[in-house]
Amino acid sequence: xxxxxxxxxxxxxxxxxxxxxxxxxxxxxxxxxxxxxxxxxxxxxxxxxxxxxxxxxxxxxxxxxxxxxxxxxxxxxxxxxxxxxxxxxxxxxxxxxxxxxxxxxxxxxxxxxxx
Amino acid sequence: xxxxxxxxxxxxxxxxxxxxxxxxxxxxxxxxxxxxxxxxxxxxxxxxxxxxxxxxxxxxxxxxxxxxxxxxxxxxxxxxxxxxxxxxxxxxxxxxxxxxxxxxxxxxx
Numbered sequence: 001x002x003x004x005x006x007x008x009x010x011x012x013x014x015x016x017x018x019x020x021x022x023x024x025x026x027x028x029x030x031x032x033x034x035x036x037x038x039x040x041x042x043x044x045x046x047x048x049x050x051x052x053x054x055x056x057x058x059x060x061x062x063x064x065x066x067x068x069x070x071x072x073x074x075x076x077x078x079x080x081x082x083x084x085x086x087x088x089x090x091x092x093x094x095x096x097x098x099x100x101x102x103x104x105x106x107x108x109x110x111x112x113x114x115x
Numbered sequence: 116x117x118x119x120x121x122x123x124x125x126x127x128x129x130x131x132x133x134x135x136x137x138x139x140x141x142x143x144x145x146x147x148x149x150x151x152x153x154x155x156x157x158x159x160x161x162x163x164x165x166x167x168x169x170x171x172x173x174x175x176x177x178x179x180x181x182x183x184x185x186x187x188x189x190x191x192x193x194x195x196x197x198x199x200x201x202x203x204x205x206x207x208x209x210x211x212x213x214x215x216x217x218x219x220x221x222x223x224x
Contacts, residue, residue: 104161
């Protein structure tokens with residue numbers, strides 16, 4: 001079974017530029033998550049989708065970050081404009097649903113460096 | 116507020132030297148405590164889920180245990196390939212996964 005796919009794997013941009021990340025979850029997984037992992041810290045949830053709809057985006061900096069999940073499958077996360085503090089690994093994860101104790105499976109991440 | 120603290124931040128072991136990693140948590144309505152392994156440059160890889168105090172799970176040289184306030188990841192006779200960052204996360208009544216900062220484990224041959 002294929003895992004969660006993400007691209008690109010690495011991205012270097014200058015501050016104030018825009019950038020977009022793409023995620024393809026495990027086939028059949030209804031729930032998709034985007035996390036931000038700053039060096040030396042654990043992942044922090046940015047946004048959670050259940051099929052097409054947003055379940056939780058309380059920690060998404062909405063003035064510069066946006067995300068969408070069209071047709072309930074692939075998702076894109078965009079940052080516009082980027083700041084230095086956005087340098088981090090952006091992880092996508094998916095799970096079958098949103099049931100109690102359900103396992104989330106992570107992709108390899110996109111490493112973003114903002115100069 | 117749900118919170119997870121992991122200790123130690125880093126741990127160096129000789130091959131074969133058993134030890135334990137600690138995960139202390141506060142959560143309203145525990146709906147699962149998760150252990151993940153993360154290798155450099157990769158995403159977290161799922162290891163275990165524990166649901167209630169007293170529960171234990173094992174996988175090869177790893178055993179996870181759970182009490183009402185903490186979880187331990189015991190590593191028996193570790194090998195160099197066990198070197199990684201081990202992340203603990205809890206899921207409470209908000210259904211969000213809250214992660215600790217991880218323990219970086221280095222096993223020397």
